[in-house]
Amino acid sequence: STATMKHIYKAGAQPDAPTMLLLHGTGGTENDLIGLAEMIAPGAAILGVRGNVSENGMPRFFRRLAEGIFDEEDLIARTAELGSFIDAAAAEYGFDRKNVYALGYSNGANIAASLMFHQANVFKGAILHHPMVPLRGLTLPDLTGLPVFIGAGENDPIVPRRETEELASLLSGAGADVHMHWERQGHQLTRTEAAAAAAWYKSQA
Template sequence: MTMKMKHLYIKGKNEEAPVLLMLHGTGGTERDLLGLAELISPGSSVLSVRGNVLENGMPRFFRRLAEGVFDIEDLVYRTGELHEFLAEAATEYGFDRSNIVAAGYSNGANIAGSLLFHYKDSLKGAILLHPMVPLRGIKLPDLSGVPVFIAAGENDPLCPPTETKELDALLREAGAVVEVRWDRFGHQLTSAEAHAAAAWFKQTFAIE
């Protein structure tokens, strides 16, 4: 079997807890968000993945043409690649493919959002930290009951509030149960957001 994406898998103590799929921001690695995973769900197994695209030496999950302008063809291809990788990883490591919750920041949040936009049942839920609308003009799959937490900054120069509100509306129209948390800050991931995401996760998935 070919594992096409560089990654880390850390087996957790709670086998019923969702597996956390951790997806870094531009320039990050598969180690960047391990602390966040520990905060969100200490008992969960963690699958942390590095993006396969390099932009000026910085790992990303898909190419972009300019800041805020995605290479849609590459986004669609890379989303499919990640979706296939999750099935391979579930077989390789012996976890339940239907029990994955993604937690992504910035570029990682965008690829997680793209999984939701393209594949029904790809994710059991998602924590999207400073996401954008991955792409427009497609019909989303049925996301009935899929819980999604979005953290957004009111002063985020990369993801203006209109972007967050549009993403929220698109996900809700597809049936997702969305909670949006606003902070006054910009694009950085804050400790308050991380703790809010952890509280949401524990409540949503009834994890002790």
Template sequence: MSYHAKRTKGAAGQPLFLTFHGTGGNEDQFHGLAEQLTPNAHITSPRGDVSEYGALRFFRRTGEGVYDMPDLARRSVEMARFIRSEIEISGAPRTIGLGYSNGANILASVALETPDLVDDLILMHPLIPWTPKPQPGLAGRRVLITVGKRDPICPADQTQALADYFSEQGADVMLHWHDGGHEISQSEIQQIANFVAS
């Protein structure tokens, strides 16, 4: 399947930067940020095609933190196919993925099954409420996880468990906590800028 997406064509040899919005966001939420962080990159920002009372998402859920797992599995396969197509179209040698909340969850879910697609993962306030199976393909991937210490949606122990999981698979993991909740802080944006620049 194909997603409605916003695209910026980059220069030859530059990375592909994919952005995934949070619940209720759209393809504009992080597209401009990606343009600022990587001025010459190819940028693709898909729009979630699941409506939750009018709020756009990338997969269904039955409650806060309770996912429709068959739907997530199916949509993760579809998203992986979409990402692979974008990589082929752009010819980019490297791929960066940034997702917030629901967008972070679909990006993480894709990486858990098809780790070869995205080299650098930026997961803002992710919630993976299950124990993923071992995935040796994550070895050498760079992962930045950002979250609020008082985030009511992403419990600190589950965030730490996700970071530990990526480390155990051999990924290069950075974990950034800010003092707030589920909102995006300026310190997160700075950490993301540093991560992308390094």
């Protein structure tokens, strides 16, 4: 079945430009991270997606029982749904499925991490702003060489420091090349964190 998700697509400046998959935080939309993507990866194609779950009218990518406590069954199903949607969008718009970077914040970073926990080669790279450990007890696929930027807050009230470190070590343990960037502005995605992500992305190219 074809997964339908509300989205916006913008072609890249060059046919071989990467595609930035934009995944918003709770209450966001497919448009939220466009400015960030243009700053991090100028000229990239953009696929901004809106989460299919509504929490009191706030879009999310999967259900939660409480803040930081996820509905794992829904998370697993929504992860597969998003994966199918990316595949279908690549076929529809003609972008290279093998050249997709995830750019996610908070809830969107969590489903991006979940995709990496479930599928090898789902992304060319990933920029995760304030992610959590999406699921525990999984055997991760081989992520050898996968470049991952994690931006986090030492004093993030939603994501404890040890949880960020746990995610980094799970991804590194599967072979990913994880770069950590720490801020002290709680759960916010600050300009300096965005600038650090942009510098990291540039260093990949």
